[in-house]
Amino acid sequence: MDVRIGLIGAGWMGKAHTSAFANALMAFGPEYGTPVFEVVSDVSEDAAKAAKEQLGFARYTTSWEEVIQDERVDLIDIATPNAFHYEIAKAALTHGKNVYCEKPLTLSAEQSVELAQLAKDKGVVNYVGYNNVMNPANAYIKTLIDKNKLGKIVKFSGTYDQDGLLDASLPITWRHINKFSGSGALGDLGSHLLSISQYLLGNIENVNALSKIIIQERPVKVGSAEMAEVENDDVISILANYQNGAIGMISASRIAAGRKNYLAYEIQGTEGSVYYSLENMNEVHVYFTGDDSADRGFRKVFLGPDHKGYSAFYPAAGIAIGYNDMKVLEAHELLAAVTKGTSYACDFEFGANIDKTVSAILVSAQEQRWINVHEKGGITV
Known part of the structure; x- marks a missing residue:
């Protein structure tokens, strides 16, 4: 079946999505759908034309509305900057299209809840690109949790740190402006x-957050003496209560000296713990109180063919997969949902709950108090 x-x-990101679809076909075969690159759109005609030629699309346009209305298109793939997700996704859903939207779903909890409900009403596939959820390490860890290998979950602690914006001479971008990005390091x-954490442990109930803008001004362009105000967080730290009773300590920084892609977390339970870092992507560290070797501390588990998703790439354990491979697994799950009606985790409802949590965190940081994530109503998983 063509998609x-x-x-x-x-x-x-549009190139990453297209590459992922092509590689999903090679890794999993046409049984789950054959991606057909029908049309690409961009506000820049040069970029759209280049994408057509380089990525293999049949046509290009500068009007995203034309793509939405095209009867030859089954799946709308939204890879624009954050601020445009809502308008495009709503139009696509209204036209009854399946929708693949890069994260975040929108810049407001209310808009995301609206889209989640509209997607349900339309009965179409609706997927948000939180590609880290598709990491085989997370599938393995979720299995440990679901099989009660860790016992009652007590604490989730994690951070995502990079130093890509540590240099204060780097110019301001859309990521620093709230109306385009919604937030900074948080979003x-x-x-x-x-x-x-939502995939593994379920929803967060309430949050208390502290954020800081460390680099308060940036040049308007490279080498310029004219400065512009940075509007959102460089660093954020969050305390959280989960609906399952666990507590959370979550942080993020875009100015973390020496950190390149440090997404790391630990989950502690009454019968075991697990630790994972994206900088050592192929290794999961586990500890079980019932092991004969429990007194020796954590042991290393290499990802391998027995872990969901891994075998699509390699037949033996210990060979590292990468960022693009998670996108391939995401594209495969999406194609399977369109062609076979299979289930998937990152639907618009999942994305809406993340956006509700982000919204509550932003209010908490501004008002310096605990905020209930779901106090304004809406949908929950």
Whole structure:
């Protein structure tokens, strides 16, 4: 079965999505659907034309509305900057299209809840690109939790730190402006950690957060003496209560000296603990109180073919997979949902709950008090 794709946004993420679809076909075969690159759209005609030629799309346009209305398109792939997700996704759902939207779903909890409900009403596939959820390490850890190998979960602690914006001379971008990004380190990095914790432990009930803007001004362009105000968080730290009774300590920084892609977390339970870091992507560290060797501390488990998703790439354990491979697994799950009606974790409801949590964190940081994530109503998983 062909799945005809209309890509909106021809930048880096649009290329990553397209590559993931092509590689999903090679890794899993046409049984789960054959991606057909029907049309690509971008506000820049040069970018759209280049994407058509480089990525293999049949046509290009500068109008995303044309892509939405095209009867030859089965799946709308939204890879635009954050601020445009809501308008495009709503139009796509209204036209009865399946929708694949890069994270975040929208910049407000209310809009995300609206889209989640509309997707339910339309009965179409609706997928948010929280690719870290698809990491085989997380599938393995979820199995440990679901089989009660860790006992009652007591604590989740994690951080996502990078130093990509540590240099104060780097110019301001859309990521620093709230109307385009929604938040800073929280939305760009912390939301990935929130997606993992939500996938593994369920929803957060309430939060108490502290955020700081460390670099308060940046040049308007490279080498310029003219400065512009940075509007959102460089660093954020969050205390959380989960609905399952666990407590959480979550943080994110985009100015963490020496950290390149440090997404790391530990889950502690009454009968065991697990630790994972994306910088050592192929290793999960586990400790079980019932092991004969329990007094020796954590032991290392290498990801391998027995862990969900891994065998699509390698036949033997210990060979590291990468970021793009998680996108491949994401594209495969999406294609399978469209062609076979299979289930998937990161639907719009999942994304809406993350956006509700992000919204509560932002209010908490501003008002310096505990905020209930679901106090404004809406949907929950």
